[in-house]
Amino acid sequence: xxxxxxxxxxxxxxxxxxxxxxxxxxxxxxxxxxxxxxxxxxxxxxxxxxxxxxxxxxxxxxxxxxxxxxxxxxxxxxxxxxxxxxxxxxxxxxxxxxxxxxxxxxxxxxxxxxxxxxxxxxxxxxxxxxxxxxxxxxxxxxxxxxxxxxxxxxxxxxxxxxxxxxxxxxxxxxxxxxxxxxxxxxxxxxxxxxxxxxxxxxxxxxxxxxxxxxxxxxxxxxxxxxxxxxxxxxxxxxxxxxxxx
Numbered sequence: 624x625x626x627x628x629x630x631x632x633x634x635x636x637x638x639x640x641x642x643x644x645x646x647x648x649x650x651x652x653x654x655x656x657x658x659x660x661x662x663x664x665x666x667x668x669x670x671x672x673x674x675x676x677x678x679x680x681x682x683x684x685x686x687x688x689x690x691x692x693x694x695x696x697x698x699x700x701x702x703x704x705x706x707x708x709x710x711x712x713x714x715x716x717x718x719x720x721x722x723x724x725x726x727x728x729x730x731x732x733x734x735x736x737x738x739x740x741x742x743x744x745x746x747x748x749x750x751x752x753x754x755x756x757x758x759x760x761x762x763x764x765x766x767x768x769x770x771x772x773x774x775x776x777x778x779x780x781x782x783x784x785x786x787x788x789x790x791x792x793x794x795x796x797x798x799x800x801x802x803x804x805x806x807x808x809x810x811x812x813x814x815x816x817x818x819x820x821x822x823x824x825x826x827x828x829x830x831x832x833x834x835x836x837x838x839x840x841x842x843x844x845x846x847x848x849x850x851x852x853x854x855x856x857x858x859x860x861x862x863x864x865x866x867x868x
Contacts (some may be wrong), residue, residue: 637758666701676843681823687831691721758808783804817834818834823845
C-alpha cells in the first residue's frame with residue numbers, strides 16, 4: 624500500500640461530493656424528508672408514514688434526483704407520471720417532486736452554507752502532491768457551485784456531475800457509467816482508479832465498474848452495509864487513510 628493507503632497500481636482517485644467532500648449529505652436528507660413528508664401528508668392525511676433515514680439510505684442516497692423519487696415512490700406502491708424536467712416544484716409528477724426537493728436543498732445551502740470535511744481536503748492535498756489525477760463524480764446538478772463555495776474546484780482535473788451526465792446521457796449510480804466516464808476522461812483504466820463514496824449506491828457502482836479500489840466513507844454508522852455493497856475498506860474520515868492525518 625502507498626502512503627495514501629491505496630494499492631500501488633492506483634493512479635487516479637474518483638470522489639463523490641455529498642458526504643465525502645462536503646457535509647451536504649445531511650442537508651440533502653433533510654430536504655428529501657421535508658418534500659416527501661409534505662407529499663405523503665397531502666396524499667394520506669395526518670396518519671401518513673413519514674420518510675425516514677432508512678428510506679434515504681436505501682432509495683435516494685447517491686442516486687440522480689428523478690431516480691430517487693421513482694425508487695421511493697415505488698417502495699410505497701405509489702405510481703406518478705414522470706412529467707417533464709422543467710415541471711414546477713411540487714407538481715404531482717416525478718420531476719415536479721424532484722424539483723421541489725432541489726428548491727428546498729438550494730434554500731438550505733443558501734441559508735446554512737456548505738462545509739467541507741477537513742480530513743478530505745487534507746487527503747486531496749496529499750493526493751495532488753503525489754501526482755495522482757482526480758475527478759469529482761456526483762449526481763448533483765449543483766456540484767460546481769458547491770465546490771466553488773468551499774474553494775475546492777482546483778482539486779479536480781475532471782468533473783462528472785448531474786449536468787454532464789444529462790448531456791452525455793449517462794445513467795446514474797448504482798450504474799458505474801459516471802465513474803467510468805471520469806476514468807476515461809482522466810485517461811486511466813478502471814482497475815487503475817480508486818472510488819471514494821459514502822452511499823450504498825456508490826459502492827454498487829464501484830463494484831459494478833470493476834474499479835481497482837473502493838473506499839467506503841461511513842458518516843452515519845453503516846460500515847457493515849458499505850462492505851456488503853462492495854467496499855474494499857471503510858473509514859470514518861479520509862484522514863484515517865495513509866499518512867494524510
